[in-house]
Structure formats: structure tokens, C-alpha cells
Amino acid sequence: MTAPRTLFDKIWDHHLVSAPSEPGMPATLYVDLHLLHEVTSPQAFAEIEERGLAVRRPRQCLATMDHSTPTDPGMNLVRLAGRDAAGAAQLTRLAENCARHGIPLLPLGDARQGIVHVIGPELGVTQPGMTIVCGDSHTSTHGAFGALAFGIGTSEVAHVLATQCLLQNRPLTYEIAVDGRLPAGVTAKDLILTVIGELGIDGGTGAVFEYRGEAVAALDMEERMTVCNMSIEGGARAGLIAPDETTFRYLAGRPGAPRGESWDAAVEAWRRLPTDAGAAFDRSVRFDGSSFAPRITFGTNPGQSIAVDGTIPDPSAFDEQVRIGVEKSLRYMDLEAGRPLLGHKIDVVFLGSCTNSRLSDLRAAAAVLAGRRVAPGVRMLVVPGSEPVRRQAEAEGLARVFTEAGAEWRQAGCSMCLAMNGDRLEPGQYAVSTSNRNFEGRQGPGGRTFLASPLTAAASAVAGAIADPREMMA
Amino acid sequence: MRQFTQLHGRAVVLPVPNVDTDQIIPARYLKATTKTGLGAGLFAGWRYRADGSPDPAFLLNRPEAEGAEVLVAGDNFGCGSSREHAVWALLDQGFRAVLAPRFADIFRNNAAKNGLLTVELDRDTWQEMVQRLEAQPDAPVSIDLERERLGFAGGPEVSFSLDPFARHCLLTGLDPLAYLLAQEAQLDAYEAAHPPRVDTLAAEGEAR
Ligand code: SF4
Numbered sequence: 001m002t003a004p005r006t007l008f009d010k011i012w013d014h015h016l017v018s019a020p021s022e023p024g025m026p027a028t029l030y031v032d033l034h035l036l037h038e039v040t041s042p043q044a045f046a047e048i049e050e051r052g053l054a055v056r057r058p059r060q061c062l063a064t065m066d067h068s069t070p071t072d073p074g075m076n077l078v079r080l081a082g083r084d085a086a087g088a089a090q091l092t093r094l095a096e097n098c099a100r101h102g103i104p105l106l107p108l109g110d111a112r113q114g115i116v117h118v119i120g121p122e123l124g125v126t127q128p129g130m131t132i133v134c135g136d137s138h139t140s141t142h143g144a145f146g147a148l149a150f151g152i153g154t155s156e157v158a159h160v161l162a163t164q165c166l167l168q169n170r171p172l173t174y175e176i177a178v179d180g181r182l183p184a185g186v187t188a189k190d191l192i193l194t195v196i197g198e199l200g201i202d203g204g205t206g207a208v209f210e211y212r213g214e215a216v217a218a219l220d221m222e223e224r225m226t227v228c229n230m231s232i233e234g235g236a237r238a239g240l241i242a243p244d245e246t247t248f249r250y251l252a253g254r255p256g257a258p259r260g261e262s263w264d265a266a267v268e269a270w271r272r273l274p275t276d277a278g279a280a281f282d283r284s285v286r287f288d289g290s291s292f293a294p295r296i297t298f299g300t301n302p303g304q305s306i307a308v309d310g311t312i313p314d315p316s317a318f319d320e321q322v323r324i325g326v327e328k329s330l331r332y333m334d335l336e337a338g339r340p341l342l343g344h345k346i347d348v349v350f351l352g353s354c355t356n357s358r359l360s361d362l363r364a365a366a367a368v369l370a371g372r373r374v375a376p377g378v379r380m381l382v383v384p385g386s387e388p389v390r391r392q393a394e395a396e397g398l399a400r401v402f403t404e405a406g407a408e409w410r411q412a413g414c415s416m417c418l419a420m421n422g423d424r425l426e427p428g429q430y431a432v433s434t435s436n437r438n439f440e441g442r443q444g445p446g447g448r449t450f451l452a453s454p455l456t457a458a459a460s461a462v463a464g465a466i467a468d469p470r471e472m473m474a
Numbered sequence: 475m476r477q478f479t480q481l482h483g484r485a486v487v488l489p490v491p492n493v494d495t496d497q498i499i500p501a502r503y504l505k506a507t508t509k510t511g512l513g514a515g516l517f518a519g520w521r522y523r524a525d526g527s528p529d530p531a532f533l534l535n536r537p538e539a540e541g542a543e544v545l546v547a548g549d550n551f552g553c554g555s556s557r558e559h560a561v562w563a564l565l566d567q568g569f570r571a572v573l574a575p576r577f578a579d580i581f582r583n584n585a586a587k588n589g590l591l592t593v594e595l596d597r598d599t600w601q602e603m604v605q606r607l608e609a610q611p612d613a614p615v616s617i618d619l620e621r622e623r624l625g626f627a628g629g630p631e632v633s634f635s636l637d638p639f640a641r642h643c644l645l646t647g648l649d650p651l652a653y654l655l656a657q658e659a660q661l662d663a664y665e666a667a668h669p670p671r672v673d674t675l676a677a678e679g680e681a682r
Contacts, residue, residue, distance in 0.1 A: 017657065017660050017661055017664045018657055018660045024637070024638035024639065025638065025639050026639050028654065028657055028660070028661075030661075030664055030665075030668070032670070032671045032672065033671070033672055033674070039504050039505075039557075040556065040557065040558070042507035042508075043507070043508060043509050043558075046507075046508070047651075051651075053655075057670065058675075059670070059672075059673050059674050059675045059676075060670055060672060060673075060674060061674060062674040062677075062678070067501075067504075068505060086505035086506075087505055089505070089507065090505050090507060093507050102675075103674075104674045104675050104677075104678040106678070111682075112678075112681050112682075123677050123678070123681055124677065125672045125674055125677050127671060127672070129671075130671055130672075135556060135558075136556055137554065137555050137556040137580060151556040151580055152556060152580070152583075153556055153557075153558035153561075153580060153583060153584035153587065154558040154584075155558060155584065155587035155588065155650070155651075156583070156587070158651060159650065159651050159654055162651060162654070162655065163651075163654045163655060163657075163661060164661070164665075165654055165657070165661060167639070167650055167653070167654060169637070169639075201492060201550065201553060202492070202549070202550040202553065202576065202578070205550070205576065205578065205579060206579060232554075233554075235550070235553065235578065235579070237579050237580065255676075255677045255678075255680035255681040256672055256673075256674070256676075256677030256680075256681075301492050301494070301553075321491045321548070321549055322491070324490065324491060325490070325491045325492055328490065418496075418501040418555075419500070419501055419502060420501040420502050420504060420505065427524065437494075437496065437554060437555075439494045439496040439497065439554060440496070440497060440519055441496065441497075441500055441519045442496050442501075445500070445519060445524075446524070
């Protein structure tokens, strides 16, 4: 009998091309799936080409355009060139690189284009037990399927292009257990914001999180993706959730998933992945999910959050390093300690990003907005995570709900999650955003972000100020 | 890869915790398709005023920052986005080493691939260094990677320790990609035993 192993251990062991040659040296880890986008790949292609190297496994790579892409309806590369030459050049470069190396690409204008972390699962190429990397920190999203998925830098993108491998030091594994059931109005986004708020944004440095417990098992795949997506905001490079029937149901029949006998064999192997009873974690943290509330950030990092009906903490309550950070955040946000956030006026609501732009997120927000209107003076952008999500939302009538409420309905892309594609906050504006980062200027120079769930975002859009979604739910 | 053995120079101090890579270089500078020239975007949100002129109060714009090769940063430096542009921007500005109590994982990895030294200091050493250099901004700093020793402001040397592989790469200039390419035989064996789990071309075709 082998010793009990964690889900992480099983994936790691299976992908070792070579173990560390001596202590302190990195292992060589095989990569099953390499996702690419326009921003972090051009220098990597240049690097391998300068060395005369080929892409080793182009059919284990998949590229899309998402970060620099405009989301105005009807936008394409030609029109973009007239408005943003550098952005268009970057997209063109990706198309050329993919064509030259035989890498499948879902470009701007393609019916399947979307945010890289939305399309992988949607196509069924994200599967349990895999190793998945991308030059993007939110690659952790794919861990929702029980895949070891993490973000890498551009130098490492070049490594994977050339060798399909990465040099890695073995990380620690932390168990993040959330017991109980989440109350009504409390979502996966609130769960992960609460966890990060408790552990701190560097609580997971050097570690991989495995999310467990009743509240996690009860989440559907899209909610699990929201949780794993933000692992990096807790400092962990990856987050994992054990695959189960929910996972298999989601994957069955997707274009990239195995079929027929291979499907049966795959599911059988996937069933062996979950952490064995008695396997040891380097650290275990337990939460009671039934005590969670809708959560919102008040500061300039995703760990600075409170219950939506709570009050902004007093910086002097923290030790010195934290205090400096909180004071700086409150100065940037122009907020006062001791005050509530409820009722704080906002200018913009952004519903989108790889954290919360999937169908269930849009449905949740539409349920709040149906029969209501976005408050006068508030701009609300609704940006689906992928073109398939956009089409489905239109077919279901969700897009109508948004436009009739006075929101803007856009094309798929990263949009206002990061300010590099034309969608951004103006200096001084306050936004409630369903994205993952409230860093200074992240959504536009001088812009100020409150991170929250799609429910809280929709309720706040209606109120024109930060609102508690539980009060607008039937 | 650029080698690093020793450094004798000056440092600038930015003891703010959790400086994320969006602060190190904002997304609007990421449309570059090369690694050069990114220094102009370094700390852009703090460095320039709304009209685009340099803010004289920000440390990088002060005369004593001119020519500094060491950045003494706060805890969890480089958190957030994986953008390697953050490392390229620091190098482009002339930095060769960053010292902090702790770094975010991806930033530390990216630095190691580009010859930018990252040293994690224990909190007391870091605290003392910050205090001394704030009192005496032009004080000399020396780093000896071979001996893993750090000296500052004429005080006694302190030791530090680096990840052995990163240290080896920095000292010898060994390029990690070359190191990987040398494992061709193991890689062939692995691939022979493990058929690909996905075929993205087929998946893409099917989804059309
Ligand atoms: S939506 Fe935001 S966080 Fe997600 S990949 Fe795009 S830019 Fe990154």
C-alpha cells in the first residue's frame, strides 16, 4: 500500500519528467495544456525563434485574444487598428505567431473567442488531473476541475513552447475547508473574498490551496471556477477542487472532452484523483460557510474586505505593516475608518472578468435587475466572458434584461478588469466590480474599485450606491 | 542569461507592503511586443502626475535615486499579475537587485529568469536597512552572491540565502531553457509513456 496522497500529490507525481537531481534543485514537470494570449506571449515566441527552436506540441496549446481586445459591439481588428495601433499590432503578432507555429487560435471576431480562462473549460480542454499553464496569474481558475493550473511568466511561456515542460520547486499544500451551507444571497465570490480576507493576500505564498468541505462540494462548476480563480489573490499559485459527478456532468459531450470508451476510462481515472483519507496537508484552515455574508472590498487589495453591511476597519487595530497598507488604501479610496460602505455612492458597475462573467453570473445579476433600472448617473457594463456565453445570454433573454435596465451589453473580453482595451474608469470614479483586483489604478488611472459578487453588483447598480443584495431578492 | 556575482552601489527604499505588479507597471504599458524600453512605465501611477510630468516627491524622481541599482521593497513585493514586464521594467530602469522580507512567487520566478537578484531578508535586518538608508540615502550597499553576504551603510555584513538553483543560474549565467533542453531524453521517454490528454486542434475544429 502506498501512503495516502493528496489530489495535488497525485497530479504532481504523475507529471514528473525528472525529479530534482539534488535537494534544492527544481523538478521538471510536464505540461498537458498551454493556454496563450496576446499580452504575455510575443516575447516568448521571439525568444524561441531567436534560438531556432520549434514549438514542441502545438496541439497541446490553445490561444485566444482577450486582454487588448475592445468590447464595443461590432469591433474587429481592422476597426481597432484605427483606434489603438499598439493593441492591434499585438493581436496581429499573436495571429502571426500562432499561424507560423501551428497553434490553434480563437481570434477576435471568432464565434468561440473569449477570456482565456472561460474558453478552456467551455471547450472541454480543461480536464481533471491535468497540468495547465498560461502566462496569466488567473490560470488558477482551471483548478476547479481538479487540474493543477497556475500562472507563469513570459520566460516560462518560452520554456513550455519549446519543451512542454517547466522547472518547478514543489509547493506546499494547504487545506481550505468550508463547512456548512452558504446562506441565501451569499455566493462563491463572497466565499473566496472571505477566505482571502481571513488568510491575507500573502497567506498562500509558496502553497497550493485545496478547497474542500460541504459548502465547496455544493458549488456548481462555474462557482468553483470563481473560487479557484482568486487563489492567486491569496498568494497561492493554484487552487484545487476534487473532481466529482458535478465535474463529469459539466465536461460530458464538450468538444475537447474524451468520448465513448475513452470517456469511460477517463472518468474512471478521474475518480481516483481526490485526496485519500488520511493524507497530510502542510496546513489546514476551517471556515463555517453558514456564517458567511455578502462581502465587499474597501481597500486596494483583494484581502481588504468586509461584510457588505459592516464598517470600514480602523487601521490602528492592525500591526504596523498591515496598518501602513490599510492607511494607504483608505487614502487612495478616500474612505474613512469606522464608516459603513452601504449607501456609498458609485459611478460605475462592471459585471464581467474571468471571475464572474459566465452564464450563471449573468443569470444571477439579471434576476436582480429584472423589472428594475440602473440608477440615473450610473454606468453599468455587462461583459460576457466568451462569445458563446454572449450568444446564450441573448437567446435566454438576459441581454434584454440588461439593456432594458439601462446597462451596456458588450462583446466578450477582459474589458474593464484591466485598463488596456478602451474600457476603463475615469480618475476618481467609484466602481463596484465583479472582477478580482482592486489595485490602485487597475481599472483605470485614479479609478477606485469595490470588488463584490454579481448579486451585490446588480443591487448596487439599482441603488446607485453600495447595496445589500439580500434586500432585493424575492 | 545575465550573470550576477557582486554589486556595489546605492539603493532606493520603498518600504510599502504588497506592491503589486500593476503598481510596478500598469497594464496600459503592456502592449509592447519586446522586453526593452519598459522603464518608462515603472511605477507610472506613482511616478507621474496627472498631466504626465514627473512627480518630484516620488522616490525614483529624487536626485539620490539616480543610478541606484538596488531596490529595498516591502513585504510581498510583486504580488498580483504574472506580467514579466514588471521585471523587465525594473531592469530597464537600472535595478539589478530587489531586497524585501518576502516576494510573491511568480515575481520571484520571473526575476530569476532575467538575472534580477531577489533577496529575502529577515524582518530585523530589513527594518534596520530601511531605517539606515532612509537616514542616509546615499549610503553604499554591497551584495556578494558567491558568499551570500550583504553589507549596507558601513555596518557589519549579514548573510542571506538564495534558492540554490536560482543562485547557480545567476552566478554562472546558466540559462534555464538550456537546462530544460538538455533533458530531451527524459522528455521523450515521458511523452512515449503518456499520450497527450488533449488535442486542441481537434477540439477547436469540433467547436466550429
Ligand atoms: S479578466 Fe482580468 S483577471 Fe481575467 S484574464 Fe482578463 S485581465 Fe486577467
